[in-house]
Amino acid sequence: MTELRSNRGPLRVAVLGCGSVGSQVVRLLDESAVDLAARIGVPIELAGVAVRRLDAPREVEVPDGLLTTDALELVSRPDVDLVIETIGGIEPARSLILTALESGKSVVSANKALIAEDGATLFEAAEKAGRDFYFEAAVAAAIPILRPLRESLAGDRVTRVMGIVNGTTNFILDKMDTLGSGFAETLEEAQELGYAEADPTADVEGFDAAAKIAILASIAFHTRVTAADVHREGITEVTSSDVRSAAEIGSVVKLLGIAELVSTGSHDKDAVSVRVHPAMIPRSHPLASVRGPFNAVFVECDAADQLMFYGRGAGGAPTASAVLGDLVTVARHLLSGTTGAGESAYAAREVLPMGQTRTKYHVAIDVDDRAGVLAAVANAFADHDVSIQTVRQEGRGDDAQLVVVSHSATDAQLSATVEQLRGMEIVREVTSVMRVEGGDDE
């Protein structure tokens, strides 16, 4: 382990990036200096702030002479003990973090994209350097979820993690539910209100949620899971008719990140399913009342049973809160010459392809209003071995509709069923096909 520069004087911290998150970190380092010093044992001193443009407007005043565009020089400086990375993206963030660790600095990062793509490289570098690499802020910002999963639940067996981990999509789906509006117009409104980016792809296509659920899955199941392992469906295809259908069965549509153990007979060989997709969940489920920009992660365990962690999943200050929580921990470790637990991937479970993952489905079908329709539709499900949990007949004449909720089945089985339904003479239209989560398991 590289020796600590000094274990008596202040600890010096370099902040990489000074945007939404970085600027709030810089502000809080200053405003909370007295408390941070009391909680860590020594004061924290700002050693430098790396940015791309020296002259850009900033939300915070950076003390004279501390701004630099040479991030690499900053993270290699011998007078820096700790590095906070809030640049985002893969490069140069990865090289900077690796250089920092190799130079004996502990690192705190909020970079979900990088960790979900290539966390292993960073964890190994931290391990090798005998330093900490912490990243609570990367998942659901202010919500303490990684530390509870990694530490508080270390004596339990987590069986499922199910989260609303993207505020933009939650805001949009929420509006679609309360106003009955469609996806496109709601997205526009969200953009006007600043709840969605000009380019909303990362959010609405589920990339952001996929990175987060990959990180959650890795920690919950002690298995390496990357964003590429995550089956991902966004919310662009969610229609107001889906949302209405959900309401009719007492449910709401949420974009969920789900990671769960899939039984294979013996516990130690259980596989993992990791996915992001819109789903209907019952209004009585604790996740259903998570509104607007709030996020929440619902965790099921053998002994602890059901837990939920709720809070702000984005925003400069909430994210900075999580960053500074990690900073206090890694600073204490540095002072006592130790490190936290590091990566735990001993279980090395198989990540199941989506084709083998079983979920329940809600299917709404506009049908001709005549005798034998129900039997014909039921047969289409039976033909593909999809068993039906409930079926409801609604409306008469031109409005006749069948609403089927299946027992769990694979994607392959369902796609085949829907294709067959679409080809049937009595079926006018399959108006909604959506997964159903948060109820009983079969």
Add this chain to the structure above:
Amino acid sequence: MTELRSNRGPLRVAVLGCGSVGSQVVRLLDESAVDLAARIGVPIELAGVAVRRLDAPREVEVPDGLLTTDALELVSRPDVDLVIETIGGIEPARSLILTALESGKSVVSANKALIAEDGATLFEAAEKAGRDFYFEAAVAAAIPILRPLRESLAGDRVTRVMGIVNGTTNFILDKMDTLGSGFAETLEEAQELGYAEADPTADVEGFDAAAKIAILASIAFHTRVTAADVHREGITEVTSSDVRSAAEIGSVVKLLGIAELVSTGSHDKDAVSVRVHPAMIPRSHPLASVRGPFNAVFVECDAADQLMFYGRGAGGAPTASAVLGDLVTVARHLLSGTTGAGESAYAAREVLPMGQTRTKYHVAIDVDDRAGVLAAVANAFADHDVSIQTVRQEGRGDDAQLVVVSHSATDAQLSATVEQLRGMEIVREVTSVMRVEGGDDE
């Protein structure tokens, strides 16, 4: 620091108590042995289980020869590295924990009563011994709340902690809300269903919640707070009329443990108010939908904003989950020759007497139905400097009622107001007086 017995072989753990919690700890130590070993780095071995009666029926089979009634001998044994205390109460739990720490063992405890009464003695003993004393299970059982407050939020300023931390009272109030029944009959039902003890005093009088909020306050505000510092009102006086009144203003009645910073002008001199009492909270508040035996802790911070932690606040297995989470942490520390952060009481804030704590009140008053009533009632509030936020007139004739929600005022101001109201000729009865929480602050 006492040297570790061995830092390569298995770690040996003694469990004190084998009741609801202890038996589940013993079961999980066995069933999760493989995972615990992987997560800690070495296997955990059960060294002994101390009980009062050797021949009592147990929920778990304790391996031959491990049961003992000599707890003191067990915690002093040189071949024991870690001690888990699940006996409860003050003595002999305190002496056993102190002896364990003095003999160089790290200790995990679920004992809220002891920690809320005399935590300081235990924290100091741990500090002196260079060992850990962890107690996540003592507050809200399975819900990770102490570790997040202590670590995840260490870089933030917590301003308020508000919790439903007693399942029995939550179950009773919930039933009173949904069934419209009174306290006494609902308590009886809860006892029949096993949700309330034969002697329900600790729960319904708020003692259990007071111990938990004292512990939460200490950690959130870095200040020593004991159960004796907590202003405590139980739910025995809550009437079905209170619950109905709450429903009429879109609220529910919950027994809340509340710890909050009270501004005194400058942050570093802020005082703390710590109390347990029933209160009306809006149905839209995240705590309002916490039902039955579930618990939740709502936390407000400067940077992280609002957070909520939800889960099972009682039960053998959920409590054991929290105990084992702590066990993994303290075991890792023992192996790496370090300890966790220990007590943090540097802020040493003043704990305000209830008389100086300001809260809002809901007051329902049966009045004569005649002109001038509203003005007379408003005057009674004004006479004691209690300003009114909303007033609503309901019913006519014999059913005429005024419902007042005040702005925040002290207990003294309110008691004087209610006394004056009761003496007024036009007031037939003051039917409900209850605090209002979870809305805006003034």
